[in-house]
Amino acid sequence: MAELNTGGDGGKGKKVRSKKSNPGVDLTAMVDLAFLLITFFMLTTTLSKPQAMPLPMPDKNPENQPKEITKIPEERMMTILIGEDNKIMWYMGQFATPKVPPTEASFGKNSIRKDLLKNVQLGKKYAEREGKPKEGLVVNIKASDKATYKNLVDILDEMAITQPQLYAIGDITPGELDLLVQSGLYTKK
DSSP states (O other), rough: EEEEOOOOSOOSOOOOOOOOOOEEEHHHHHHHHHHHHHHHHHSSSOOOOOOOOOOOOOOOOGGSSSSSSOOOOGEEEEEEEEEEETTTEEEOOSSSSSEEEEEEEETTTHHHHHHHHHHHHHHHHHHTTOTTTTTTEEEEEEEEEOOHHHHHHHHHHHHHHHSEEEEEEEEHHHHHHHHHHHHOOOOOO
């Protein structure tokens, strides 16, 4: 039992008086109440949830893989190359014969986001002309070995904002790496 004792030194060296009992305060109920409140607030409050971005990954089971390869028209295919020092480049179509030539961009709403939104609309228009209104832009993100984790997260944030039909993270090819070197977006050691 928890007790609060408020007594003095017992009155040594003074006149003898009648003994008075010291008042005691029982704190058991207050301790119980404190633990009940702590428990209540621990169970009812939500702790901060980890901020994670969902990244869909392909199924590794070969039985669940598609039997045929889906061809994506070049007008709906956009590739984003991430270089060093927060620099990026994008092109439409295949690397050897791009529909839109490689264009340098930067992160932010006035550069890559504007380009993405424009290409999302163009991809939707192309798909509607082809009679496939549910299809749209497909973005392939390729990061160099000097790209930072922050740059990859930033471009994934842009995908969440602009909402292309599909996006994937792929490996950068040697030809694309040479393009980044020629453009000054990547330096070889």
